[in-house]
Amino acid sequence: MNKINIKGYGDELSINGLKIGDLSPSEHEKIEKEKGGQNYKPLENVVVSHVKDSSTLICRKPSNDSIKSYIEEELVDGLCCYSAVNQGQLNKEIVDAVVHHLKNEKLPTVPRSIRHKYMSAFLLASTAITEMDKVVPKVAGVESWELTFKLCRRWGYEVKKIPSNQCIIVGAQGNFHGRSVAAVSMSDDPDAKKNFGPFVPGIELVPFNDLEALKNLFEEKGEFIAAYCVEPIQGEAGVIVPDEDYWVNVKALCEKHNILLAMDEVQTGFGRTGANFAHQLYGVKPDLMGCGKAAGGGILPVSFVAGRKDVIDTLTPGSEGSTFGGYPLASVVGTYAIKVLVDKKLADNARIRGAQLISHYEDIMSEFSDKIKEVRGKGLLTAFEMYNETHLDGHKVSVELLNRGIYAKETHHSTVRIAPALTIEAWQIDNIAEQIRSVIKSL
Numbered sequence: 170m171n172k173i174n175i176k177g178y179g180d181e182l183s184i185n186g187l188k189i190g191d192l193s194p195s196e197h198e199k200i201e202k203e204k205g206g207q208n209y210k211p212l213e214n215v216v217v218s219h220v221k222d223s224s225t226l227i228c229r230k231p232s233n234d235s236i237k238s239y240i241e242e243e244l245v246d247g248l249c250c251y252s253a254v255n256q257g258q259l260n261k262e263i264v265d266a267v268v269h270h271l272k273n274e275k276l277p278t279v280p281r282s283i284r285h286k287y288m289s290a291f292l293l294a295s296t297a298i299t300e301m302d303k304v305v306p307k308v309a310g311v312e313s314w315e316l317t318f319k320l321c322r323r324w325g326y327e328v329k330k331i332p333s334n335q336c337i338i339v340g341a342q343g344n345f346h347g348r349s350v351a352a353v354s355m356s357d358d359p360d361a362k363k364n365f366g367p368f369v370p371g372i373e374l375v376p377f378n379d380l381e382a383l384k385n386l387f388e389e390k391g392e393f394i395a396a397y398c399v400e401p402i403q404g405e406a407g408v409i410v411p412d413e414d415y416w417v418n419v420k421a422l423c424e425k426h427n428i429l430l431a432m433d434e435v436q437t438g439f440g441r442t443g444a445n446f447a448h449q450l451y452g453v454k455p456d457l458m459g460c461g462k463a464a465g466g467g468i469l470p471v472s473f474v475a476g477r478k479d480v481i482d483t484l485t486p487g488s489e490g491s492t493f494g495g496y497p498l499a500s501v502v503g504t505y506a507i508k509v510l511v512d513k514k515l516a517d518n519a520r521i522r523g524a525q526l527i528s529h530y531e532d533i534m535s536e537f538s539d540k541i542k543e544v545r546g547k548g549l550l551t552a553f554e555m556y557n558e559t560h561l562d563g564h565k566v567s568v569e570l571l572n573r574g575i576y577a578k579e580t581h582h583s584t585v586r587i588a589p590a591l592t593i594e595a596w597q598i599d600n601i602a603e604q605i606r607s608v609i610k611s612l
């Protein structure tokens with residue numbers, strides 16, 4: 170076996186004598202290309218090093234003097250890990266809770282086959298914030314969706330009495346629920362599916378925000394349909410906000426046909442859209458809801474499914490599980506992620522700062538009406554879409570924003586999503602908007 174010598178922290182962390190603090194951006198890129206799977210295409214010539222404050226990262230860019238060295242620059246975090254860091258980078262209360270529990274409370278790591286005392290805290294906090302009967306903890310966002318999918322099927326067979334193996338789960342076109350086989354089976358993105366088949370059967374898609382299509386499908390196959398599993402606002406699709414009355418009408422349709430409404434709030438939850446959960450903006454309550462991302466306070470992957478008792482109660486011992494789902498550290502982090510969401514009124518700040526950002530977008534759109542086609546958003550889940558022309562390239566916008574100290578990423582060729590931490594301040598929003606204006610002007 171090869172000898173491996175690992176020591177040090179931070180820049181001094183070294184693997185067989187190679188210190189990570191000595192690596193330039195191009196050397197990091199070389200290692201990632203040689204040693205890592207190429208399932209991402211990160212922005213080039215930039216490597217994030219550490220946190221400056223809740224909305225600012227310190228990154229390393231190539232130095233003009235030598236390809237072997239780098240300079241450090243501030244980067245406003247306009248994406249906050251795809252909404253996993255709603256509470257801000259290294260939120261002090263959450264970090265303090267983690268450090269305190271690990272060091273002073275001697276937090277154990279145990280599986281679910283033995284009770285631990287922190288689970289009660291997490292279940293009490295998570296059922297209270299979601300206003301749901303029961304919660305099942307998981308780890309990654311996709312697992313919350315996967316469990317949602319399974320619960321809908323179980324409920325379909327055991328409560329609705331759909332004939333064996335004939336259950337249908339309905340999804341929306343353009344959805345994104347993660348990368349498991351079930352999630353990509355529901356996806357209609359060819360890149361996410363290519364050569365990963367055969368896919369999970371029993372899935373049908375309708376156009377998002379098209380009530381008529383849903384109604385027709387429910388009328389045709391309603392007795393076999395267990396659930397409509399859907400994002401309340403489609404994030405990865407480019408922040409697609411449905412009509413104001415869509416969800417109320419969907420909920421009524423679901424009730425009429427005894428079909429569950431299961432919402433994936435992995436990206437829209439935890440204050441992101443100006444309410445604790447996006448469905449609250451529309452005055453409806455789903456029967457099941459998946460949460461992830463900011464459920465882990467930007468520190469740890471924590472996810473869960475919250476829902477109606479009769480649906481969650483279809484789970485039986487041995488039918489589901491997860492070694493790290495709700496383990497003590499996740500329970501502490503999950504509880505504090507909720508505490509910060511509530512105490513810091515993050516949803517309110519998202520609503521106020523989101524309105525400020527959208528109003529800037531509207532100004533930019535009227536100034537450059539030949540370039541910006543549409544601006545969209547709820548709270549601090551925002552996007553602007555440019556006309557589909559070669560020079561109006563979302564990737565170029567991301568790169569130019571990076572040159573101006575803002576981290577954002579295009580979702581499709583011509584759409585750029587901005588979703589900063591919910592702790593962001595007014596002057597930082599003005600700064601982001603100013604940089605966007607300057608980039609759009611330059612295109």
Ligand SMILES: Cc1ncc(COP(=O)(O)O)c(C=O)c1O
Pocket residue numbers: 251309310311312314345346347348400404405433434435436437461462
């Ligand atoms: C709506 C939604 N569901 C599920 C996921 C998957 O979450 P994860 O990447 O943590 O598995 C995402 C990730 O972007 C998402 O946006």
